[in-house]
Amino acid sequence: MMLELSSVCSGYGRVRIINDVSLTVSPGEIVAVIGRNGVGKTTLMKTIIGEVQTHSGTVTFRKQDVTALPTSARAKLGIGYVPQGRGIFSRLTVGANLALGTGVGTASQPNLERAFEFFPILKKRLRQPAGSMSGGEQQQLAIGRILVGEPDIMLLDEPSEGIQPSIVQEIGRTVRLLSRQQGLTVVIVEQNLSLIQAVADRCVVIDNGAVIATLAPDELDDPETAKTYLAI
Amino acid sequence: MDFVGQIVSYFYQYFDNAAFLILAAVGLILIYGMMGVINMAHGELMMIGAYVATLTYNAGTPVPLAIALAGCAAGAAGIIIERLIVRHFYNQLLSSLVVTWGLSLILSQGVLVLLGPSTMNMPTPLGSFSVGDFSFGVYRMVLFGVAVAMIVGIWMLFRYTAFGNRAHAAMENPRMAEALGVNTRRVYTTTFGLGSALGGIAGGMFAMTAAVSPFFGQSYTPLAFITVVIGGGANAVLGLAYAAAYLAGVQTITSNVFNQYIGYVSIMAAAFVVLLAMPSGISDFIERRRMRSMQR
Ligand SMILES: Nc1ncnc2c1ncn2[C@@H]1O[C@H](COP(=O)(O)OP(=O)(O)O)[C@@H](O)[C@H]1O
Ligand SMILES: [Mg+2]
Numbered sequence: 001m002m003l004e005l006s007s008v009c010s011g012y013g014r015v016r017i018i019n020d021v022s023l024t025v026s027p028g029e030i031v032a033v034i035g036r037n038g039v040g041k042t043t044l045m046k047t048i049i050g051e052v053q054t055h056s057g058t059v060t061f062r063k064q065d066v067t068a069l070p071t072s073a074r075a076k077l078g079i080g081y082v083p084q085g086r087g088i089f090s091r092l093t094v095g096a097n098l099a100l101g102t103g104v105g106t107a108s109q110p111n112l113e114r115a116f117e118f119f120p121i122l123k124k125r126l127r128q129p130a131g132s133m134s135g136g137e138q139q140q141l142a143i144g145r146i147l148v149g150e151p152d153i154m155l156l157d158e159p160s161e162g163i164q165p166s167i168v169q170e171i172g173r174t175v176r177l178l179s180r181q182q183g184l185t186v187v188i189v190e191q192n193l194s195l196i197q198a199v200a201d202r203c204v205v206i207d208n209g210a211v212i213a214t215l216a217p218d219e220l221d222d223p224e225t226a227k228t229y230l231a232i
Numbered sequence: 233m234d235f236v237g238q239i240v241s242y243f244y245q246y247f248d249n250a251a252f253l254i255l256a257a258v259g260l261i262l263i264y265g266m267m268g269v270i271n272m273a274h275g276e277l278m279m280i281g282a283y284v285a286t287l288t289y290n291a292g293t294p295v296p297l298a299i300a301l302a303g304c305a306a307g308a309a310g311i312i313i314e315r316l317i318v319r320h321f322y323n324q325l326l327s328s329l330v331v332t333w334g335l336s337l338i339l340s341q342g343v344l345v346l347l348g349p350s351t352m353n354m355p356t357p358l359g360s361f362s363v364g365d366f367s368f369g370v371y372r373m374v375l376f377g378v379a380v381a382m383i384v385g386i387w388m389l390f391r392y393t394a395f396g397n398r399a400h401a402a403m404e405n406p407r408m409a410e411a412l413g414v415n416t417r418r419v420y421t422t423t424f425g426l427g428s429a430l431g432g433i434a435g436g437m438f439a440m441t442a443a444v445s446p447f448f449g450q451s452y453t454p455l456a457f458i459t460v461v462i463g464g465g466a467n468a469v470l471g472l473a474y475a476a477a478y479l480a481g482v483q484t485i486t487s488n489v490f491n492q493y494i495g496y497v498s499i500m501a502a503a504f505v506v507l508l509a510m511p512s513g514i515s516d517f518i519e520r521r522r523m524r525s526m527q528r
Contacts, residue, residue: 051411072410089400100401104413146412
């Protein structure tokens with residue numbers, strides 16, 4: 001297993017949001033986490049990277065129990081986190097943002113070429129302040145940034161949010177390619193039906209902080225099902 | 233009247249005043265810009281540096297090494313203070329002020345108990361040069377050189393190194409920095425230690441121009457504090473340079489037109505004027521304008 005959550009409960013302070021979630025993700029797999037707004041998808045991602053404290057249960061990454069590890073240590077083990085809202089350092093240049101990706105995994109040298117290979121636009125923007133780029137470009141930077149390191153898994157939280165459709169499609173293709181060509185494992189939180197169906201091998205449905213169903217992507221073809229599980 | 237000597241004297245005073253402000257404030261503003269706390273015990277770290285420099289010098293250590301040891305001692309003390317106390321008060325300006333102020337009292341009173349109230353001295357090295365009828369201390373110019381070197385050094389550290397990049401990231405968004413493998417705690421500890429070490433070096437250097445006593449730090453804290461507030465935290469290094477250039481200018485003019493005391497008081501007045509126009513300091517003001525012009 002690449003990633004395994006067993007009976008995880010977590011939340012903010014004493015407030016519990018994630019309630020007894022168990023989930024396994026195999027190497028190279030793309031798992032979509034779906035569900036309506038406010039059900040706890042982002043909190044689940046933050047629990048995996050360690051930004052939100054686990055109350056009980058365990059998070060295991062590549063056979064290692066990481067439940068007690070701080071966020072930076074989890075990143076160093078190879079968990080690459082692309083948060084909702086992208087988490088770009090807007091005052092730093094694109095190049096400086098990319099350099100920070102070296103901290104994901106144990107790479108000793110930044111692998112900038114890999115970021116440029118998948119997101120050529122970044123090469124042209126290297127010296128520009130990252131905050132001056134468009135939303136789509138920032139999303140590409142956020143993904144490219146972790147590719148500069150050596151992630152084994154990528155946690156991608158709502159990459160399509162606030163981005164024009166053509167770039168959403170491009171990001172979908174890239175995620176698929178990263179998984180198939182580079183063996184990257186992906187957990188992607190999404191609300192965009194076409195993006196989910198373009199990338200996911202499997203969909204995990206969250207409601208009220210718990211996993212309520214697991215679907216094959218094409219089951220979402222049924223409008224009733226899609227309406228039940230997504231915020232459309 | 234000796235015209236050239238008088239002109240040189242004005243510049244000399246200006247550089248001397250600027251060096252005083254920069255050296256007293258450099259470590260303080262680094263910590264403030266990075267972590268949003270003002271370490272009121274910074275003067276006491278300078279005091280520790282001054283004692284270490286004086287004691288090691290009197291024991292036969294050459295001056296540069298004595299100053300380096302002063303920096304190491306204050307840096308180590310700073311790291312301990314950060315780990316035990318300051319860590320809990322990041323980005324809480326008021327709490328951090330109160331706590332570190334208490335610490336400054338403990339440190340100065342502690343040294344008073346330990347070493348007694350008598351002062352120690354260290355001779356001012358390097359002699360003097362004269363222009364016309366005026367005589368100038370070479371060491372004062374060394375102080376200015378060191379002050380400039382510190383500003384340039386910090387600027388390069390934060391601009392061009394991986395550590396600087398991680399520090400900027402930790403400053404802008406600590407959670408995201410953590411998620412990219414940055415150990416933000418270590419970045420903060422390192423920065424605090426560095427700021428403290430700079431204070432210790434400054435203290436060691438001032439030990440050659442002023443008497444060293446348990447209350448040594450109190451001669452520096454008020455002006456350092458004003459310089460930091462005027463400089464602002466948005467871009468610590470630039471802020472420090474602007475604030476020192478401005479305040480030293482005002483002080484040099486007023487102390488020549490009137491007297492030393494008025495020169496000192498005019499620093500407060502000059503600070504007051506700046507804060508009316510730019511409440512969060514010069515570098516904040518400039519950064520905000522830069523951001524606005526970038527968005528257009
Ligand atoms: N920092 C926080 N502190 C307290 N509660 C939060 C915080 N962030 C989110 N929540 C709450 O946690 C719940 C789940 O939020 P979130 O994980 O962001 O949902 P989703 O990503 O599925 O839209 C919501 O009820 C939200 O109000
Ligand atoms: Mg969310």
